[in-house]
Amino acid sequence: MPTDEEVIGTASDAAEGLIFDRYKKSEVKDVDVTVTFEDGVLDVDVYLNAPGDAEQVADDAALAAQAAVDELFEE
Numbered sequence: 001m002p003t004d005e006e007v008i009g010t011a012s013d014a015a016e017g018l019i020f021d022r023y024k025k026s027e028v029k030d031v032d033v034t035v036t037f038e039d040g041v042l043d044v045d046v047y048l049n050a051p052g053d054a055e056q057v058a059d060d061a062a063l064a065a066q067a068a069v070d071e072l073f074e075e
Helices: 004-022 054-074
Strands: 030-038 041-049
Touching: 004 030, 004 041, 004 054, 030 054, 041 054
Parallel strands: none
Antiparallel strands: 030 041
C-alpha cells in the first residue's frame, strides 16, 4: 500500500511529465499542479498558461495523474 506522499508525488510527476512532453519549458508561462490525497480520495487540479489548447492539455495531465496513481495501487 503506497503512502500518501508516494501517491501525491506520483500524481504530480505524471501531470508535469505530460505537460512537458507536449510543451517546451520556454513555451509554458505558468503551471501549477495541486494534488491532495485524503481518505483514499485523489484530487488533482492543473492550471496551465501556455499556447494552443492549454485547457485540454491540463485536463489530459489530470487524467495522466489519475492513471499513474491507479497503476501505483495495482503494483
